[in-house]
Structures are given as C-alpha cells and as structure tokens.
Amino acid sequence: MSYGFGRLNELCDRAYNTSKEHGFWDTFDRVKTIRAAILADYNAAQTLAHFGIDDEFLVELENAIIAQKLALITSEVAEALEAHRESGFAGHTREDGKPEGWGSELADVGVRLGDLATKTGVNLEQEWVNKADFNDTRPRKHGKRY
Numbered sequence: 001m002s003y004g005f006g007r008l009n010e011l012c013d014r015a016y017n018t019s020k021e022h023g024f025w026d027t028f029d030r031v032k033t034i035r036a037a038i039l040a041d042y043n044a045a046q047t048l049a050h051f052g053i054d055d056e057f058l059v060e061l062e063n064a065i066i067a068q069k070l071a072l073i074t075s076e077v078a079e080a081l082e083a084h085r086e087s088g089f090a091g092h093t094r095e096d097g098k099p100e101g102w103g104s105e106l107a108d109v110g111v112r113l114g115d116l117a118t119k120t121g122v123n124l125e126q127e128w129v130n131k132a133d134f135n136d137t138r139p140r141k142h143g144k145r146y
C-alpha cells in the first residue's frame with residue numbers, strides 16, 4: 001500500500017529536541033562522552049578503570065537508561081488506562097493549560113516513543129509503514145486468540 005509521508009518523524013524529532021532541552025538525555029549523553037574519552041585517552045581510561053568504570057560498565061549503563069525510557073513509555077500506557085477508568089474517552093484541559101484524559105495520555109505514549117525513536121536513529125514513520133504493510137498480509141488473528 002502506498003503511503004504519503006507526513007509529519008510523524010517531525011513530531012518524533014520535536015519530542016526528542018524538547019526532551020533533550022529539558023535535560024532528559026543528559027545522563028545518557030554523559031555516558032557517551034565518558035566512553036569516547038576512554039577510547040581516546042589512555043590515562044583517562046586507566047583512571048576510570050581504577051574505579052571499576054570501563055567500557056563494559058558504561059554500555060550496561062546506557063542499556064539501563066534505554067530500559068528506563070521503555071519503562072516510561074509503559075507508564076504513559078498505564079496513565080491512559082487510569083484515564084479510561086476514570087472518564088472513558090473524555091478529555092479536558094486544566095486551568096493551567098495542561099491537557100488531560102484519554103487522548104492526552106495516548107499522545108504522551110507517542111511523545112515518549114518518538115523521543116526514543118529519534119535518539120536511537122529509528123525512522124519511526126518508515127518502520128510504521130513497513131509493519132503496517134506486513135500486518136496487512138497476515139491472516140485473521142494469525143493464530144492468536146485476541
């Protein structure tokens with residue numbers, strides 16, 4: 001199926017830029033900086049190794065941060081569940097301008113997903129189209145109960 005590419009990747013980039021500007025990637029980026037220093041500077045590597053900080057440790061730290069980001073996506077799914085439990089598909093805007101409710105929580109899932117996609121170099125729009133095209137070829141429920 002053909003698809004006219006729209007703005008999904010722009011929204012992913014916007015989510016990432018906002019997240020970065022607000023400091024939510026600072027720790028991850030610091031770990032990247034330390035990894036680069038270890039590779040470039042033998043003395044720095046020796047000093048850090050003295051404290052048990054080597055590349056293997058730093059990769060583990062990066063992986064833990066990615067796991068944290070995935071957990072935060074699931075926390076937004078949980079917020080959508082709670083919004084649905086309280087008000088169904090309704091939404092509203094608080095006095096301070098913050099959108100709340102079902103749609104807003106689904107948007108939060110998308111914002112966090114887009115942030116992570118951009119940071120990790122995923123063309124989410126293309127991946128989405130690829131997956132949708134594949135899903136179109138699958139049989140009804142493809143062996144699953146639901």
Ligand SMILES: [Mg+2]
Pocket residue numbers: 076079104105108
């Ligand atoms: Mg939320």
